[in-house]
Amino acid sequence: xxxxxxxxxxxxxxxxxxxxxxxxxxxxxxxxxxxxxxxxxxxxxxxxxxxxxxxxxxxxxxxxxxxxxxxxxxxxxxxxxxxxxxxxxxxxxxxxxxxxxxxxxxxxxxxxx
Amino acid sequence: xxxxxxxxxxxxxxxxxxxxxxxxxxxxxxxxxxxxxxxxxxxxxxxxxxxxxxxxxxxxxxxxxxxxxxxxxxxxxxxxxxxxxxxxxxxxxxxxxxxxxxxxxxxxxxxxxx
Numbered sequence: 001x002x003x004x005x006x007x008x009x010x011x012x013x014x015x016x017x018x019x020x021x022x023x024x025x026x027x028x029x030x031x032x033x034x035x036x037x038x039x040x041x042x043x044x045x046x047x048x049x050x051x052x053x054x055x056x057x058x059x060x061x062x063x064x065x066x067x068x069x070x071x072x073x074x075x076x077x078x079x080x081x082x083x084x085x086x087x088x089x090x091x092x093x094x095x096x097x098x099x100x101x102x103x104x105x106x107x108x109x110x111x112x113x
Numbered sequence: 114x115x116x117x118x119x120x121x122x123x124x125x126x127x128x129x130x131x132x133x134x135x136x137x138x139x140x141x142x143x144x145x146x147x148x149x150x151x152x153x154x155x156x157x158x159x160x161x162x163x164x165x166x167x168x169x170x171x172x173x174x175x176x177x178x179x180x181x182x183x184x185x186x187x188x189x190x191x192x193x194x195x196x197x198x199x200x201x202x203x204x205x206x207x208x209x210x211x212x213x214x215x216x217x218x219x220x221x222x223x224x225x226x227x
Binding site: 033042044045048101102 | 171216
């Protein structure tokens with residue numbers, strides 16, 4: 001079974017609106033990362049948040065982490081058509097190999113112009 | 114600076130055939146990884162390497178072998194391809210382990226096994 005699971009599986013919004021995606025995980029983590037994948041392309045790293053951090057910002061991205069609920073959220077503000085992509089959370093589990101990321105199944109975001 | 118490149122981009126094999134996928138990175142990264150991505154799923158780690166001459170098994174290593182003879186290259190081999198290995202394969206690299214750094218991904222290789 002996968003460590004991280006994104007919710008919702010698919011999200012469709014209008015350009016200019018905010019998009020929120022959630023990630024839940026099962027075991028204690030070292031850090032949590034968010035990646036974006038455009039159709040037919042490789043993954044691109046967006047942001048990394050460590051287990052002792054609660055919130056992090058990068059441009060129009062805001063990530064929160066609640067270790068007590070084992071969940072994270074990715075907020076994209078003022079969305080653009082170019083934000084259309086799949087978004088994945090990935091975790092490093094504390095008890096396992098520090099070299100392995102475990103990915104969720106992703107949220108497909110569609111931003112309508 | 115090309116980042117992470119993968120060869121080939123597409124390949125069709127018949128059951129039982131063999132092939133090697135090549136991954137190259139020019140960022141002097143120590144760690145390299147091979148993942149597979151199936152429809153509607155996230156990436157699953159096949160094998161990884163923490164440095165030249167070293168390899169280790171990931172989550173789904175069966176049916177695959179790897180080699181890291183040079184720091185910049187990481188090869189993924191399929192000795193006897195099976196239809197269950199139809200997937201998109203991604204290579205990635207990172208400067209240090211995943212606890213510290215993001216991973217940089219290649220564009221992927223789409224493999225179909227008939």
